[in-house]
Amino acid sequence: MVQEKVRFQPFSSEPIRLVDEQGRWIAPFEHGLPPEQLRRFYRDMLAARLLDEKLVILIRTGKTSFIAPHAGHEAAQVGIAHALRKGHDWLFPYYRDMGLVLALGVPLVEIFGQTLGNAADPAKARQMPSHPGSKALNVFTVCSAIASHIPPATGAALSMKLRRTGQVAVCTFGDGATSEGDWHAGLNFAAVQQAPAVFVCENNRYAISVNISKQTASENIAIKAQAYGIPGYYVDGLDVLASYFVMQEAIERARAGEGPSLVELVVHRFGAHSSADDDSRYRSREELATERQQDPLPRYQRFLEQQGLWDAQWANELRLEISKALEAALQEALQAGEPDPLEMFDDVYAARPWHLEEQRRLLAEELQS
Ligand SMILES: Cc1ncc(C[n+]2csc(CCOP(=O)(O)OP(=O)(O)O)c2C)c(N)n1
Numbered sequence: 001m002v003q004e005k006v007r008f009q010p011f012s013s014e015p016i017r018l019v020d021e022q023g024r025w026i027a028p029f030e031h032g033l034p035p036e037q038l039r040r041f042y043r044d045m046l047a048a049r050l051l052d053e054k055l056v057i058l059i060r061t062g063k064t065s066f067i068a069p070h071a072g073h074e075a076a077q078v079g080i081a082h083a084l085r086k087g088h089d090w091l092f093p094y095y096r097d098m099g100l101v102l103a104l105g106v107p108l109v110e111i112f113g114q115t116l117g118n119a120a121d122p123a124k125a126r127q128m129p130s131h132p133g134s135k136a137l138n139v140f141t142v143c144s145a146i147a148s149h150i151p152p153a154t155g156a157a158l159s160m161k162l163r164r165t166g167q168v169a170v171c172t173f174g175d176g177a178t179s180e181g182d183w184h185a186g187l188n189f190a191a192v193q194q195a196p197a198v199f200v201c202e203n204n205r206y207a208i209s210v211n212i213s214k215q216t217a218s219e220n221i222a223i224k225a226q227a228y229g230i231p232g233y234y235v236d237g238l239d240v241l242a243s244y245f246v247m248q249e250a251i252e253r254a255r256a257g258e259g260p261s262l263v264e265l266v267v268h269r270f271g272a273h274s275s276a277d278d279d280s281r282y283r284s285r286e287e288l289a290t291e292r293q294q295d296p297l298p299r300y301q302r303f304l305e306q307q308g309l310w311d312a313q314w315a316n317e318l319r320l321e322i323s324k325a326l327e328a329a330l331q332e333a334l335q336a337g338e339p340d341p342l343e344m345f346d347d348v349y350a351a352r353p354w355h356l357e358e359q360r361r362l363l364a365e366e367l368q369s
């Protein structure tokens, strides 16, 4: 239930922020969250950060071919994950959402199987690394083509409305995606149809090397919602509680039949765009150093300290526990081995056509010889 006091102002000139840089709760209402949940947010942010570090090791040691670092996006992603009804609502993520799918509950072994492209991957290694999905948890598989998942998210939301399933489609993307035609088509149609969708921009102010100043002349991304006749929330995405509460309001609003919204979570991208990018060519190290000072994890740690929910021993044990879980899952995924090449002929047709039967037979013979 959305409490009356947690009604946020759309189109604010300053980002919505509930916890300041010193970790002080600055909202005019009580957060009302139990200690376990407040600590859970920290746990999931730390797990996301440590996963990111592990993925960097996997690319540097040649075990995967592509990563899109999500460090700096953790508060936003954990806030989104906790606002969804897990396994009921649908998530249409993008490639930088590994921390989000982890917080949503996609098992680590699947995440590593997907990263390695081996038999531990439920998608049978048919996707690019960093393109997760989960049938069990209603996570639409990531599509590389920027913004191409936005109209499908709208379509899914419209279907949820027509079938009265009580579900919501949450669709994430970057700032660069907002310049695509698909983005406009998807938001416009969702607004016209009052589809239960929430569109979430993880605005890190870069689309690879293109700075936001070259992306849009609008004062921010959230304000674009005005043109579609839906609320646009401008939010500090380095604040996990602001991300969570605004997302919760937008999702429950959509579920209650009040239509879609656009949520802009302003974040930092601490890494390069991807493993195929050298960001030192277009972004000064001074700029990055300043952003790192605003790291969402220490900021939330300061909040927990002030709530009396922090102690160093707990945090150290947590770090150790997560690191062990990451390593164990990685080892398990590594042992899964290569997928069976013959699987490439499965899952596309209900009945395999003769020419694929023929090719499958030829490959099977080749593999046996
Ligand atoms: C239609 C399309 N155009 C270009 C690309 C190449 N491309 C991949 S990621 C990317 C930048 C996207 O930036 P943004 O939406 O801000 O997300 P971020 O990576 O910053 O999280 C581009 C241009 C693509 N994948 N698809």
Ligand SMILES: [Mg+2]
Residues within 6 Å of the ligand: 174, 175, 176, 202, 203, 204, 205, 206, 207, 208
């Ligand atoms: Mg971006």
